[in-house]
Amino acid sequence: MTWTRHHVLGLADWVKDEYDTLLQTASSFREVLSRRTKKVPALQGLVVTNMFFEPSTRTRSSFELAAKRLSADILNFAPGSSSLTKGETILDTAKTYLAMGTNIMVIRHKEAGVPQAIAAEMDRLDTGVSILNAGDGQHEHPSQGLLDLFTICSLLDCDKPRLELLNGKKIAIVGDILHSRVARSNIWSLTAAGANVHLVGPPTLVPEWFKGMKNDSHSGELFLHWELEPALENADFVMTLRLQKERMTDYLLPSLREYHQLYGMTRNRLQLCHPDVKILHPGPVNRGVEISSDLMDDPQFSLIQQQVTSGIAVRMALLFLIGTSSEMVE
Structure with a gap:
């Protein structure tokens, strides 16, 4: 299969072949990560710049480790000690890293649209630089959506994770849907796989307009x-x-205690689910609020640690695919 996508800014327009290419590529890198020598020269000579304008532990560390495993050179941007504090614009900061020879920029920002704006400027200047969205405002978090997809598909078939494995599966997404870029990316990827996605939470955090996110080309259904x-x-x-x-500027919840009583995941509530149900959480977790501590740490049900591990393989795949976008992916 041929990979032609130069930027990864969101999942709304991804097609089945792209998902399967990503899943198969991530699976091959997962095998690399199981070796004693976990490094390959796939991106040797390329420069990956992590531009995180927002705090992050998992995503930033995962992208950095993924780039290192591919033998790329890494530049890490820290907004608090950058020229932004002196009045430099975000686009000028991006052009500075461009002048240093950056090939791929991984960008996270609290405002939606910043990665898209930088991608448009890089394209206008015909730089050849690829932009990878690591989360922007309340828009999307594509790499998280893809690692969640990879985690689930790998559980269903470790040797050959693929989109069709989720056809007809029921997946509930519980909590702060309104502010979640992760939820948006997962809606696109999971319904594209044919899964039926059920969004649930307080009315203030699951607004009616989410029904409009249904893509008619996706076989999976969306429920609120x-x-x-x-x-x-x-x-x-x-x-x-x-x-x-x-991100909550209004009083959207009475209290965290009441939220847990109504929507927190506990062992008792798991009895409503399929007997083989598994729990995911993109992190960081508010223990005892979204999920009980004992359930979070129970390997029989929890896939949370597998999500973190999957994130490295998936981000290696993304960096590899956009870093070698003119080559054939087998």
């Missing part, structure tokens, strides 16, 4: 709930989301 039980009934997978208190 404001009560937990119907969303969990016979669910194959449950993804809990962090309450993003830093």
Whole structure:
């Protein structure tokens, strides 16, 4: 299969072949990561710049390690000690890294659209630089959506993860849908796979307009709930989301205690799900709020650590594919 995508800014327009190419490539890199020598020269000589304008542990570290495993050179941007504090614009900062020889920019920003703006400027200047969106505002977080997809598909078939494995599966996404870029990316990827996605949370955090995110070309269905039980009934997978208190400008919740009582995942509530149900969470986790601590740490149900591990292989695949976009992917 041929990979032609130069930037990865979101998943809304991805097609089946792209997902399967990504999954197969990530699977091959997972095998690389299981070796004693975990490094390959795939991107040797290329420069990857991590431009994170927002705090991050998992995503930033995962992208940095992924680039190092591919033998790329790494530049890390720290906004607090950069020329932004002196009045430099974000586009001028990006052009500075361009002048240093950057080939791929991995960008996270609290405002939606910043990676797209930088990508447009790089294209206008005909630089050949690729942009990878590591999360922008309340828009998307494509690499998280892809690593969640890879984690689930690998559980269903470790040797050959592929999109068709999720056809007809029921997946509940619970929590702060309104502020979640992770939820948006997962809606696109999971419905493209044919999964039926059930969004559930308080009415203030699951607005009615989310129904409009259904892509008519996707075979999976999208459902909204404001009560937990119907969303969990016979669910194959449950993804809990962090309450993003830093983004809540209005009083959207009475209290964290009440939220946990109504929407927190516990062992008792798992009884509503399919017997083989698995739990995911993109992190960071508010223990005892979105999910009980004992459930989070139970390997029988929790895929949270597998998500972190999958993230390195998936981000290696993304960097590799956009870094060698003119080559054939086998």
